[in-house]
Amino acid sequence: MTTNEWQRIEELFHTTLQLADTDRADYLTRQCAGDETLRQEVESLVAAFESEPSFIQQPALSLGMKVLSDGLAGSLVGRSIGHYKVVKLLGKGGMGEVYLAEDSVLERPVALKFIANNLIGDEWAREQLMKEARAVARLENSNICAVYGVEETDRHNFIVMQYVDGETMASLLSRGPLGLERALNLAEQIISALSAAHARGIIHRDVKPQNIIVTADDQIKVLDFGLAKFVRQQQDAKGVGRTSEQTLTSGFVVGTVAYMSPEQTRGEELDCRSDLFSLGVVLHEMLGGQNPFLRQTDAETISAITADETPPLIGLPPGLPGGLERIVRKCLAQDRELRYETADQLLRDLRGVRLSSSSEQRTARQRIHLQRYAAAALALVCVLLAAAGFFYLKLSKIHTLAALPITNQSEDSALEYLSVGLTQNLSDKFSYLPRLKLRLPSVVPAGTNDAEVLVKVGRELKADAVLSGQIVKQGDALRLHLSLLDTADASQIWNGTFNLDAANLLVLQDDITREVASKLGLWLIGDEKRLLTKHQTDSQDALSLYMRGRYYWGLKRDRENIQTAIRLFERAIELDPSFAKAYTGLADSYVLITNVAYGPVPTKEAMDKARWNARQALDLDDALPEAHTSMGIIKLLHGWNWQEAEQEFARAIELDPEYAPARYWYSNLLAMQGRFDESIMQSVIAKGLDPYSPHAEVNYGRALYYSRRYDEAAAHFHKLLEGNPDYPQFLHMMGLVLLQQGRYEEAIATLEKLYSIRPLHAAAALGYAYGKAGRHHDALGILRTLDEFSRTEPIPPLEKALVYIGMGHRDEAFSMLEKVYEERFGILAYLTTDPLYDDLRPDPRFADLARRLNLTP
Amino acid sequence: MTPPSDITRLLLAWSDGDQAALEKLLPLIEQELHRIARRYMRRENPGHTLQTTALVNEAYFRLIDQRDVHWQNRAHFFGIAAQIMRRILLNYARDRQRDKRGGKAVQVSLSEVAVITPEKSAELIALDESLKRLAVIDERKCRVVELRYFGGLSVEETAEVLGISTITVARDWKMAKAWLAREIRHDD
Numbered sequence A: 001m002t003t004n005e006w007q008r009i010e011e012l013f014h015t016t017l018q019l020a021d022t023d024r025a026d027y028l029t030r031q032c033a034g035d036e037t038l039r040q041e042v043e044s045l046v047a048a049f050e051s052e053p054s055f056i057q058q059p060a061l062s063l064g065m066k067v068l069s070d071g072l073a074g075s076l077v078g079r080s081i082g083h084y085k086v087v088k089l090l091g092k093g094g095m096g097e098v099y100l101a102e103d104s105v106l107e108r109p110v111a112l113k114f115i116a117n118n119l120i121g122d123e124w125a126r127e128q129l130m131k132e133a134r135a136v137a138r139l140e141n142s143n144i145c146a147v148y149g150v151e152e153t154d155r156h157n158f159i160v161m162q163y164v165d166g167e168t169m170a171s172l173l174s175r176g177p178l179g180l181e182r183a184l185n186l187a188e189q190i191i192s193a194l195s196a197a198h199a200r201g202i203i204h205r206d207v208k209p210q211n212i213i214v215t216a217d218d219q220i221k222v223l224d225f226g227l228a229k230f231v232r233q234q235q236d237a238k239g240v241g242r243t244s245e246q247t248l249t250s251g252f253v254v255g256t257v258a259y260m261s262p263e264q265t266r267g268e269e270l271d272c273r274s275d276l277f278s279l280g281v282v283l284h285e286m287l288g289g290q291n292p293f294l295r296q297t298d299a300e301t302i303s304a305i306t307a308d309e310t311p312p313l314i315g316l317p318p319g320l321p322g323g324l325e326r327i328v329r330k331c332l333a334q335d336r337e338l339r340y341e342t343a344d345q346l347l348r349d350l351r352g353v354r355l356s357s358s359s360e361q362r363t364a365r366q367r368i369h370l371q372r373y374a375a376a377a378l379a380l381v382c383v384l385l386a387a388a389g390f391f392y393l394k395l396s397k398i399h400t401l402a403a404l405p406i407t408n409q410s411e412d413s414a415l416e417y418l419s420v421g422l423t424q425n426l427s428d429k430f431s432y433l434p435r436l437k438l439r440l441p442s443v444v445p446a447g448t449n450d451a452e453v454l455v456k457v458g459r460e461l462k463a464d465a466v467l468s469g470q471i472v473k474q475g476d477a478l479r480l481h482l483s484l485l486d487t488a489d490a491s492q493i494w495n496g497t498f499n500l501d502a503a504n505l506l507v508l509q510d511d512i513t514r515e516v517a518s519k520l521g522l523w524l525i526g527d528e529k530r531l532l533t534k535h536q537t538d539s540q541d542a543l544s545l546y547m548r549g550r551y552y553w554g555l556k557r558d559r560e561n562i563q564t565a566i567r568l569f570e571r572a573i574e575l576d577p578s579f580a581k582a583y584t585g586l587a588d589s590y591v592l593i594t595n596v597a598y599g600p601v602p603t604k605e606a607m608d609k610a611r612w613n614a615r616q617a618l619d620l621d622d623a624l625p626e627a628h629t630s631m632g633i634i635k636l637l638h639g640w641n642w643q644e645a646e647q648e649f650a651r652a653i654e655l656d657p658e659y660a661p662a663r664y665w666y667s668n669l670l671a672m673q674g675r676f677d678e679s680i681m682q683s684v685i686a687k688g689l690d691p692y693s694p695h696a697e698v699n700y701g702r703a704l705y706y707s708r709r710y711d712e713a714a715a716h717f718h719k720l721l722e723g724n725p726d727y728p729q730f731l732h733m734m735g736l737v738l739l740q741q742g743r744y745e746e747a748i749a750t751l752e753k754l755y756s757i758r759p760l761h762a763a764a765a766l767g768y769a770y771g772k773a774g775r776h777h778d779a780l781g782i783l784r785t786l787d788e789f790s791r792t793e794p795i796p797p798l799e800k801a802l803v804y805i806g807m808g809h810r811d812e813a814f815s816m817l818e819k820v821y822e823e824r825f826g827i828l829a830y831l832t833t834d835p836l837y838d839d840l841r842p843d844p845r846f847a848d849l850a851r852r853l854n855l856t857p
Numbered sequence B: 001m002t003p004p005s006d007i008t009r010l011l012l013a014w015s016d017g018d019q020a021a022l023e024k025l026l027p028l029i030e031q032e033l034h035r036i037a038r039r040y041m042r043r044e045n046p047g048h049t050l051q052t053t054a055l056v057n058e059a060y061f062r063l064i065d066q067r068d069v070h071w072q073n074r075a076h077f078f079g080i081a082a083q084i085m086r087r088i089l090l091n092y093a094r095d096r097q098r099d100k101r102g103g104k105a106v107q108v109s110l111s112e113v114a115v116i117t118p119e120k121s122a123e124l125i126a127l128d129e130s131l132k133r134l135a136v137i138d139e140r141k142c143r144v145v146e147l148r149y150f151g152g153l154s155v156e157e158t159a160e161v162l163g164i165s166t167i168t169v170a171r172d173w174k175m176a177k178a179w180l181a182r183e184i185r186h187d188d
Helices: A002-016 A021-032 A036-051 A061-069 A124-137 A168-171 A180-199 A244-249 A272-288 A298-305 A322-331 A343-359 A366-394 A414-428 A451-460 A502-519 A529-533 A540-554 A559-575 A580-596 A603-620 A625-637 A642-655 A661-674 A674-687 A694-706 A711-725 A728-740 A745-758 A757-774 A776-792 A795-807 A810-823 A828-830 A835-840 A844-852 B004-015 B019-043 B056-062 B071-101 B118-138 B137-148 B155-162 B167-185
Strands: A086-092 A097-103 A107-116 A147-153 A156-162 A167-168 A211-217 A220-222 A400-403 A435-439 A463-476 A475-485 A492-498
Touching: A002 A021, A002 A036, A002 B167, A021 A036, A036 B167, A061 B071, A086 A107, A124 A147, A124 A156, A124 A435, A167 A168, A168 A211, A168 A272, A180 A220, A180 A272, A180 A343, A180 A757, A272 A322, A272 A343, A272 A603, A298 A414, A322 A343, A400 A414, A414 A463, A414 A475, A435 A745, A451 A463, A451 A475, A475 A502, A492 A502, A540 A559, A559 A580, A580 A603, A580 A625, A580 A828, A603 A625, A603 A810, A625 A642, A625 A661, A642 A661, A661 A674, A661 A694, A674 A694, A694 A711, A694 A728, A694 B167, A711 A728, A728 A757, A728 A810, A745 A757, A757 A776, A757 A795, A776 A795, A795 A810, A810 A828, A810 A835, A810 A844, A835 A844, B004 B019, B004 B071, B019 B056, B056 B071, B071 B118, B071 B137, B071 B155, B118 B137, B118 B167, B137 B167, B155 B167
Parallel strands: A400 A435, A400 A463
Antiparallel strands: A086 A097, A097 A107, A107 A156, A147 A156, A167 A211, A211 A220, A463 A475, A475 A492
């Protein structure tokens, strides 16, 4: 069509429209002058225009508004929401859209389920939904699609879920019924998911093939627990009558009518038996390929569901094991009183069928084999019973358990954190068993794979049994081997191997604790069961981040490790802001940071952060010994508030008498107060709790040194250096002790050795020693070196102060100490304790400074 | 949110012929439309018809720094907004149709809590197809439909955006409606 033709048509069209009906034909005949095509064109346009007056009259805008506000219409792809990068639209559910996204913090794919705002009309409904999602997030079952959390970011409400790569059961069933064996296997997994949820009081409400994902290796993941009740009926969305509260409490949902239980179609209150009905429908479909209730219309479907008689099961293949049809029928009972009461009962019956069906299929020959096995099994059971009786007698005497650090033998150093974290968490769990005394050494001698060494260690720890563990890698799988040995006769009480699956760490730790407790003859009573499963966090990822943080925190203490630890703890808190221990990790890291890596954070700021985090931890869980210890250290070193610090340490020790760090610090505090005997006693106790730890040894030696018991201290460090001649802390302390003994040359030799290993660690003490020995030239050299160091990294003024003290330059020393005081740098708390400062005592400025530190000069 | 000055700059750059600026502009405007729509839907009674031009106008006033732009820029903005709305509705309608073909329509599943009925979806898709054909014959008429139907603009606003008289808009609108209605009926 040419432009001219088009213009001509348009002209005729407009004119014709303006004419009365009766005049139109004449007009067109005249104008078209025999051009029938033109005439037809115009006439058809006029007819179309007049026959549909409402056509596109109403702008699509109101429709667009709904689309815009409801479905986000795939618009989020490519965007970042919080730390999620949206990759693609996976689909649309009743609640809104589901996207695949990349969690940029944890670097894993997740599914984000957005909740359309018009579904959660008000704040109340929104809160309910968040509450429900949180409850589901607490479910731990490998057949439930994990909910990682719920978030509200940039006005988007969404649920963060495990991304499962698989096919829905609906799509699987569209290709026909499953074979019996496969159907039963999958059914068991679905029931197991329901059972876990029901145990927590969560009803699914929308069990249907679309909500069941089957992965490539036939693992089931059930989706969307409890969420269905939040999908409002369509008439609600249009504002008809009901309040959101009514919608939520009633069971009725707009949804897949064909899988609803009779009570659900009636909008009654639901319990777990409603899920079992829906499951029965799914089961029927899995076996027979057909939904027994599905009809042409919803109304007919509902009347089939609510019919008095359960319809005859259709399409079930012939030759199903006898029990199976009965099971499906029982699920589908109209009256819920007649159905299974729990998912577990159903599971039991189903397993029964599965066992009998698989054994029926066996040949007679196999049956004979089976009988033989049965006989052998019976014999085995007798032996086991006898053994159990024996162990029971034997075990009743086990009161003290030494839980050794789990070692990482995977040759993958990235897994170190796992061994450290598992050790710590398992010990935490054991500490909930008040009848069990624990020995938790942080370090053990080498060779603890050897049963003999283990038993020896156990005996040294005065424990009745030793628990040891190794992480090993077998192919791609990580396994944890645990072994429990009796120290009295070196016999093995128990051993077990567990799969370490990152997604299951929480549950695994509960299982291990329970297992070990039972092997120790500690049948859990009352509160113990609850305490054992008391989780510090419900987030696997937060726990894992925390474990890694503690690992870096405990590694060689340098700037990088501490800052890595801080980052990991912060991320753990981000994931679970109520994870108390993560705050203690941060508090401990900030307490350390100015001492191990002076400078990256100003002392005062670090301490404010430490205090804030310790306070958070205590607000969340006042019964955490770690948090009280952190708080005590902060009050001691940076508040110079001795009394309150002591209360914190005492509280930590009361909460966990076996927590060695509380003892170390309490011992330091007692020394600062001049209560030397008590100080030494605390450090001895700590040594007993952690006999192989160098920290404990240094702590004990320092207590002797502060008590001015130099000969004993020298003997102690001498012995330690024999075993470990290059250990920096041993060398450092040895040097200090020798100085106080007046053995300057030996002191200088010792500190020079340390200087060759770790110059910064040695510099101040060596400069001090040079000064004392009258080698002022060398002491000045150290001062210059410190200045040089300070060009590349911050050096605390205390270092130079010590050198000046050694040289007898009091004015310079005091001016440096004033700087230290202004900074509130923690180590100054040792002013009246550490013999290094003794030379300053005659000076009135010493007493003045001490008083400002709340110390008795 | 990207500050208005940046969005204004993008709009000006695009008006000057910078195609890359449009690429950046589209998602920003779309985001704002979503935001406004969501807020309206929360606030208004469901089913309440929005004042037709409110959405696009509000987006314009929120995103664009008025001091820096001319009416031509405003026209461009409205043009983009209308195109975005067209695309959003179309995508939505197509997804609905796909769901249906995928066999999900057999059961009334949760995903069928539809904002747009299947009939409406089919109509939208047909309309889009016809509009594409109309654009070949008479581009201006296609733009009039886009602005009026998808952008919700009045005759006067459409005239302003396209720089033509209101009478022309009214005539184009009538003719386009007739032509589209006939085309869609033929399709059936």
